[in-house]
Amino acid sequence: EVRLVESGGGLVKPGGSLRLSCAASGFTFIYTMNWVRQAPGKGLEWVSSITSTSDYKYYADSVKGRFTISRDNAKNSLYLQMNSLRAEDTAVYYCVRDVLDWGQGTLVTVSS
């Protein structure tokens, strides 16, 4: 069974940083992985993708230059380093395998 468990969310002040993690299990960790977010009461927004060997990384314009996606295949883990956080980054962040399987999400709140 595919299992994706996000962690690292919480309350952070504007301008601050946070690192999200996603622990993957139940499958061979060779897929493209994604982060998707959903602001409270809003729709889904794709944030970033990383290919299986980290050769290619893609970012939405809204986070480019502030967020960095990475993975550790030896640890079956995906990460999202978020810097210069803004109020509009407040959202539930989902770890998604190949846009097929979703974690339950972790809430990030950016507020003073």
Place this chain on the structure above:
Amino acid sequence: QAVVTQEPSLTVSPGGTVTLTCGSGSGPVTSGHYPYWFQQKPGQAPRTLIYDTTKKHSWTPARFSGSLLGGKAALTLSGAQPEDEADYYCLLSYSGFHVFGTGTKVTVL
């Protein structure tokens, strides 16, 4: 990045059929956009229903199907059930980048 549009809301009768569409502001949607469809119920994480235009996930009920229709991606629900009431999102891929649609709220009434 591209704008992907969906109907804001649709209503279907129990047992009825409804088609949701997903359009791209940059031109016709093709199989090269690898259209995805997701279902999200209140308080839950999204679930993938359809990927690569027509392919179904292991848990996708047979009453859901995906297609291309008139330059858009389409999700058809045939024989709607009360439990199908949810928000539905599409996603299109643009050479590594992805864009979600604006979402459609489907009411079964």
